[in-house]
Amino acid sequence: MSQSVNVNSSEKIKIPAPSHQTREGRGSPLHDVPFDPEYAEGAFNAVNVCLRIQPSEQVCVITDRATTEIAAAVVAELEKLGAPYHAWVLEDLAPRPLRDLPREILDDLEHSQVSIFAVQAQTNELRSRIQMTDVVNRKKIRHAHMVNINRQIMLEGMRADFQKVDRLSAKVVAMVRKAQRVRATTDAGTDLTADLNHNYKWLKTSGIITPEKWGNLPGGEIFTTPGEVNGTFVIDGVVGDYLCAKFGSLLENPLTIHIKGNRLTEAHSENRELEDDFWRYTHIDENSDRVGEFAIGTNIDLKNVIGQILQDEKYPGVHIAFGNPYGAHTGAEWDSTTHIDVVGRRFNI
Numbered sequence: 001m002s003q004s005v006n007v008n009s010s011e012k013i014k015i016p017a018p019s020h021q022t023r024e025g026r027g028s029p030l031h032d033v034p035f036d037p038e039y040a041e042g043a044f045n046a047v048n049v050c051l052r053i054q055p056s057e058q059v060c061v062i063t064d065r066a067t068t069e070i071a072a073a074v075v076a077e078l079e080k081l082g083a084p085y086h087a088w089v090l091e092d093l094a095p096r097p098l099r100d101l102p103r104e105i106l107d108d109l110e111h112s113q114v115s116i117f118a119v120q121a122q123t124n125e126l127r128s129r130i131q132m133t134d135v136v137n138r139k140k141i142r143h144a145h146m147v148n149i150n151r152q153i154m155l156e157g158m159r160a161d162f163q164k165v166d167r168l169s170a171k172v173v174a175m176v177r178k179a180q181r182v183r184a185t186t187d188a189g190t191d192l193t194a195d196l197n198h199n200y201k202w203l204k205t206s207g208i209i210t211p212e213k214w215g216n217l218p219g220g221e222i223f224t225t226p227g228e229v230n231g232t233f234v235i236d237g238v239v240g241d242y243l244c245a246k247f248g249s250l251l252e253n254p255l256t257i258h259i260k261g262n263r264l265t266e267a268h269s270e271n272r273e274l275e276d277d278f279w280r281y282t283h284i285d286e287n288s289d290r291v292g293e294f295a296i297g298t299n300i301d302l303k304n305v306i307g308q309i310l311q312d313e314k315y316p317g318v319h320i321a322f323g324n325p326y327g328a329h330t331g332a333e334w335d336s337t338t339h340i341d342v343v344g345r346r347f348n349i
Helices: 037-050 065-081 103-109 126-139 151-155 162-176 242-247 272-281
Strands: 002-008 011-016 059-063 085-089 114-119 142-147 181-185 191-195 203-205 221-224 228-235 255-260 263-268 291-297 317-323 339-343
Touching: 037 065, 037 142, 037 151, 037 162, 059 065, 059 103, 065 085, 065 114, 065 151, 085 103, 103 126, 114 126, 126 142, 162 203, 162 221, 181 317, 191 317, 228 339, 242 272, 255 272, 263 272, 291 339
Parallel strands: 059 085, 059 114, 114 142
Antiparallel strands: 002 011, 181 191, 191 228, 203 221, 221 291, 228 255, 255 263, 291 317, 317 339
């Protein structure tokens, strides 16, 4: 049996009626939420290509009110597959911004093999996301991290050929694991040098997600914790976390930063609000100004930087992040409560 959901006057989406297995009285019902049929291809990729979910696996779907339509497209794929799942809408459990991830979700993660996190970032919620990924890391859950996912990303990045991206990522990571130093420059004025620490691992997050490392979707990058970064970075692409939604594309008003000894020393922009917000974010704790990630984008299906960090950090080129170095995966011995990516355009490596 199936149900029809009206999307507009000319189109309907067929969504399988939820089975008893997927309706255990927990979470929020998403199977009856109408969604844009153009989301189906990206949702299929997430469930069947990137996460390779099996009908016997328990899935934890976490979303928010702003992202329920995209989450509903994912749930429709789970329904087709017949995989048991619980779906959670954050605002149904706690006020936003979250200080802590709701206990109901943490408990559900403890019994899940796969999780999908499709939400819009809000100010100072990184703590709650780290609580989630701590469980993901410990339980080795195949986890898709889709913070700030939107319509454009579903129609672009999530339609990538992730098998092709994975093959390229494997070739690039094999090359850089042998390197001592990487230098990246742009015509805009970036001149950045990263000295690599071979005690720290390079990781591949190509969109094909494994129990060893959760990944963003869309995928397409390799990264490590650098030994030391020095130089100038002209951020004419985008900055991460909740600042992304606030400032979007920085092409017209770039943020220029200077790094010495792996620490942020200066940040300048004609947009003073951007400059001030970025500086405050990178000085929350003792390591918020420390380069924790050095990465290379490998999603060659992307054509442009669009002002959305979730997709733009996968655009071919170099990006870095200040703060949390994902030490559980890279081997870095230090930590931070913050993590913010910065992306430029048109790199020479």
